[in-house]
Amino acid sequence: MGDKNQKTPKNWPNDVKFVSDLQFSGDLSKNLQVGNPNCSFGKRDIELMQKISVSKIYGLNSTQHIYRNPTALKTVRIDSLADFPNHPASPYYGLFATKNLLSGQLIIPYYGLVTKNQDAFEESDYCLRLNNLAVDANSIGNEGRFVNDYRGILDKPNAEFKEFINIDLNRIEMGIFVISNKSKEGIKKKQEICVSYGKGFWSARSGKSNS
């Protein structure tokens, strides 16, 4: 779907638009801009956020390249779970590491459509909250939308959602990071990347998870 020149990742669904940047409803981009009076986050929250260049994680020098031409990330891949009937998200998809990932590292920013919280599509399974905003990857997104919840897959999550500042654009974004804990074990190549969606996600959808 979409632009002929865009390189979609392997296994990307036809009915979802692949993007390498956040998409905004109306003029909400200012609400994520550091220093803007309409910013949704307070000074203290912003001070605590990691500052990261997203173009660097794509291995690019030019920031413009990634935002103008959606590019698949080389550190992750979307794999079908059709051959794994015991996997709780089978026969759909999951997100896997293509190389060893270090404790605490940003794996991928989470991109989708940014709306006000009250305008978010309530039934979306791909929607995250960013204070008074929501980022929904239901019909527009990047590889991040394929990250599964750890329940029934791993003993505990090996990744987490966290806000950070994308210094290329001086903007607050949501990212999927490798969990940083005492053991500093990171995520091994070929391992599935799993976060915790939180109990609220599952209680609102009783019957979708087996634990």
Ligand SMILES: C[S@@+](CC[C@H](N)C(=O)[O-])C[C@H]1O[C@@H](n2cnc3c(N)ncnc32)[C@H](O)[C@@H]1O
């Ligand atoms: C953000 S999507 C994750 C990607 C999804 N597997 C796909 O192929 O599009 C969230 C949905 O994936 C499924 N899912 C994710 N983690 C799961 C788990 N641990 N057990 C069962 N289903 C899961 C549920 O249907 C959930 O609503």
